[in-house]
Amino acid sequence: MDNANLVVVTGAGGFIGGNLISNLRTQGYKRIRAVDFKPLEEWYQRFDDVENLSLDLNLRENCAAVSKDAYEVYNLAANMGGMGFIERNKALCMLSVLINTHMLQAAVKYGVKRFFYSSSACVYNATKQKAFEAPSLKEADAYPALAEDGYGWEKLFSERMCRHFREDFGLYTRVARFHNVYGPWGTWYGGREKAPAAICRKVIEAKLSGKHEIDIWGPGNQTRSFMFIDDCIKGIHLIMNSEVLEPINLGSNEAVTINHLVDIVEEIAGIKLVRRYDLSAPKGVNGRNSDNTLIKKYLNWEPATTLRVGLEKTYRWIYDQYVARERGAAGVIRESAAAR
Ligand code: NAD
Numbered sequence: 001m002d003n004a005n006l007v008v009v010t011g012a013g014g015f016i017g018g019n020l021i022s023n024l025r026t027q028g029y030k031r032i033r034a035v036d037f038k039p040l041e042e043w044y045q046r047f048d049d050v051e052n053l054s055l056d057l058n059l060r061e062n063c064a065a066v067s068k069d070a071y072e073v074y075n076l077a078a079n080m081g082g083m084g085f086i087e088r089n090k091a092l093c094m095l096s097v098l099i100n101t102h103m104l105q106a107a108v109k110y111g112v113k114r115f116f117y118s119s120s121a122c123v124y125n126a127t128k129q130k131a132f133e134a135p136s137l138k139e140a141d142a143y144p145a146l147a148e149d150g151y152g153w154e155k156l157f158s159e160r161m162c163r164h165f166r167e168d169f170g171l172y173t174r175v176a177r178f179h180n181v182y183g184p185w186g187t188w189y190g191g192r193e194k195a196p197a198a199i200c201r202k203v204i205e206a207k208l209s210g211k212h213e214i215d216i217w218g219p220g221n222q223t224r225s226f227m228f229i230d231d232c233i234k235g236i237h238l239i240m241n242s243e244v245l246e247p248i249n250l251g252s253n254e255a256v257t258i259n260h261l262v263d264i265v266e267e268i269a270g271i272k273l274v275r276r277y278d279l280s281a282p283k284g285v286n287g288r289n290s291d292n293t294l295i296k297k298y299l300n301w302e303p304a305t306t307l308r309v310g311l312e313k314t315y316r317w318i319y320d321q322y323v324a325r326e327r328g329a330a331g332v333i334r335e336s337a338a339a340r
Contacts, residue, residue, distance in 0.1 A: 001114075006031040006069050010057055010103065011076035013043030015186040016118070016178075016232060020074060021050060023233045035066045036077065044185045058095065063102035067110045074116045074236065075103045080151060081192030083217070083282040086122070090150025100158040104165045104173075114172045116240045119159045119247055121179040121288060122152035129285035134223035134255035136291035139177070139248060148284075159247045166245065176239045179251025179290045183229030183310060184317035195258060196226050196311060200318045203265045206273050208322070214273040218283030220259040225289045227252040228310030231303030238299045251290030252303045264308055268315045 007029055011017040013036030021034055022045060036043060037056040046052055055062040057077050067073060078096040080086065086093055100117065107115045124137045125146045147156045162173035182196035189201055195217075202214050227235075227250070235250040256264075259275075266272055292302040 001071065003028045004030050005071035006033060008033045008035065008066055008070040008073045009076065010035045010066070010074070010099070011078060012036045012052070013038040013040075013046070013054075014076065015044060015183075016181060016229070017074075017076045018043065018045030018185050019183070019229050019233055020076070020236065021045070021047060025049070033066060033070070044187075057103065058098040060102045060105070063099070063106040064109065067103065067106035067112055070107075070110065070112050072114045072116070072240070073103065073107055073112050074118075074240075075100065076118050077103075078118070081187070082194035082198065083284040085192045086148065086151040087282040087284075093151035094154045097154050097158060100154075100161060104161055104171070108165065108169045108171055112171070114174070114240060115162070115165075116236060117159060117162045117173060117175045118236075119155045119175050119177045120152065121177055121249070121251060121290065122148035123156040123159065123177060123247075124152075124288070126285060129288050132221050132223055132257075132286045134225070134287040134289040136253065136255075136289045137249070138291035139246065139294055141291075142247075163246070174240050174242065174244065175247040176235060176250040177247050178227070178232060179249065179288070180224055180226045181229055181232045182226050183232075183314050186229070186314075188318045188321065195224065195261060196314060197318060199258075199262055199265050200311070200315045201322065203262075203269045203271070203273065204315075204319050204322050207269050207271050208326075212271060212273050213276060214262065215276050215278050216258060216262065217278055217281035218258065219279060220262070220275065220277055221257050222283055222285070223255045223257050223287040223289065224261075225252040225255045226261075226307055226310070227290075227303045228305035228313075231305050235295070235299075235301075235303060238301060242299060244294075244298050248294055248298070249290045249292060250295065250303070251292070252305075252307070253290050253292045254307055255287075255289040256307060261307070261311075264311055265315060268312055
């Protein structure tokens with residue numbers, strides 16, 4: 001694609017959208033339209049050389065307005081968060097179907113050349129995730145469907161919509177199923193943060209307060225894999241430019257228990273904490289890992305950043321944010337992003 005073509009990124013004020021725009025800029029893309037319904041001053045990263053629009057994409061007319069003249073669309077906007085958020089906000093998560101429906105319709109109407117949709121490992125059948133020994137989920141395991149209630153069902157429906165818009169209307173759609181993404185510029189407090197960021201924050205809190213205890217959601221032996229943001233961004237580009245028509249896993253296959261995740265963060269922080277397990281907290285499925293057979297076969301690549309390396313960078317970033325926030329520099333994330 002020509003760098004002068006217009007690229008639209010929705011969910012641009014969030015974690016992955018902000019990192020994607022940062023990356024597109026360094027690749028030399030000259031026309032980027034960034035869209036998010038948060039007020040501009042709340043975006044995690046904001047770049048002044050980009051067209052930044054604060055619009056609610058639940059509304060059809062806004063989806064039409066942002067898609068006009070677009071060559072490529074990366075549709076990342078969604079109401080989402082960690083388990084604590086998606087288990088308690090099922091209706092809100094399902095309402096993201098408005099964004100996806102209107103963005104797909106607008107893409108057809110305005111002749112968008114390529115459309116990327118971010119699905120999730122939450123589409124996978126829950127009965128295949130009962131074992132704690134992290135079953136590797138291959139793409140076919142989404143069916144027969146028994147997705148995560150709310151968020152997962154919406155993702156499954158929207159990825160099928162992408163398929164049918166491709167088959168029926170000829171729209172070029174590519175779909176990745178992200179498995180837990182983490183890294184700098186992600187949500188790390190406020191209730192929508194996911195396990196890696198939440199654990200980094202809790203360990204930092206314990207270290208700085210001298211109260212060497214940590215609350216862990218669930219029994220601690222749930223298994224997950226976590227993908228570092230740089231791998232996610234690289235995977236998005238590879239999948240968007242591939243011939244892979246069906247939804248494909250984009251995740252790390254380095255499965256760890258939540259306890260092991262805590263071990264690594266403690267090691268980085270240089271402390272040991274007393275662990276308290278909150279068995280009444282939302283914990284999600286027991287085990288989940290990404291089967292990377294297909295991505296290796298089609299793209300000759302898979303996410304490879306080790307958890308240790310990715311967490312080191314994430315911990316340092318959250319540490320700086322935490323300290324700045326404690327000093328009263330609220331909004332430090334946004335200010336430093338805009339100044340870059
Ligand atoms: P995020 O919450 O940081 O970003 C999503 C952004 O979408 C937010 O800034 C939010 O304000 C925006 N948004 C929500 N509703 C909107 C609306 N009506 N109009 C305009 N903007 C709206 O989340 P993220 O981690 O960057 O996730 C990006 C995408 O990747 C989402 O579709 C998410 O479901 C998917 N995903 C993420 C992960 C992960 O681990 N982060 C895992 C699986 C899938």
